[in-house]
Amino acid sequence: MKKIDEEKILKMYSGLLSDSEAEELKNSLDNSSDPENFTSRLEDELTDMKEIYQNYPEPNYFHNLSNTVISKVEESKTSMFQPSFAYALAIAIVVFVASQLMNFNTVDSNSEYAAMINASDLEEYISDQLLDMDEFAEVIISDSNELDYAEYLLSNTGPTEMFQASEENEILNLLDESVEEAIFNELVNKKIL
């Protein structure tokens, strides 16, 4: 009985063998008894995984996605006029202005740019971040420790990148990275994380 070379078979599946080597291996497998059924076991495992991939989650999940997103867009448009949004926005603006005043004497490149920001810029930024709005409002209102976090978020939103970058899709990434990175790094610096 010929012992098959499992490593070679894996290499074939990985595309690491040249076409001729793969062909040769296939032929030798066809002519061998493949005692451990390695190839078929491997194929079964991959098929098993693919089956899960194709059947999970429920079929309707993907079917309904576009409608969910479109109604979310509609919702976000109307929520701009809801009291909770206005309330959160007002608080956000107050917190932002306060944080700017507190940082007034320590002007660095960030706060220099931050000082350029005005209420409509902030509104635009927050509306752009609508998905995080609920969480944002919750953070501001719920806890005084988290107020620091909200202040930090507002004073480090990176208006530099946000309003000066030329590529819109670049802005998308920068927004997230600048905000999230800043918070994350600060928490790490403070040894909280």
Add this chain to the structure above:
Amino acid sequence: MEKHAEDKQLVKDFLDGDEKAFKKIVDKYSRRIYWHAFGMLNDHFDADEVVQTVLLVLYKKLSTFNFESSLYTWIYKITATRSLNYLRKKKIKNFFSLDSDNVKEMYSKENIILDVERSEKLKKVGEILNTLPTKQREVFMMKTFEGMTYEEIAEATGKSVGGLKANYFHALKKITEKYNEED
């Protein structure tokens, strides 16, 4: 090239006001987005949140997409960034949460799973995939589940085809070993 042309047309139709074109884009890419997010977050509800975020970004920002890369490369980058940010946010949230110890279990009972057998299979696959380093897991999922070629993965991730092949090889090797251990 034809695939890019099809995406280009879909984007154009959507920007011209045809929402069905958006639905087609969602149908075409949502599974990939979902599995990428799932691969990073290991939870249906977390992945679902990222999927919806990414699709919402697409809906709002497709007008800014200029086809300097393929549409999927752009989607991939948004998905990867959003998934990573979600992970970080979750970490911060857990820190602030009163019952931070009560972190949602991976594959929690709440997950929408149709039957026990599928649930078990998913758990097994998830556990095995989780033993892989991120890069290997990413390549393996894109190649095996999404049927992408190395060239397509290289374009999306910016990595070399050779490196991707090596990552896939190591992933496959570990998965096979893991399966064999459990048998």
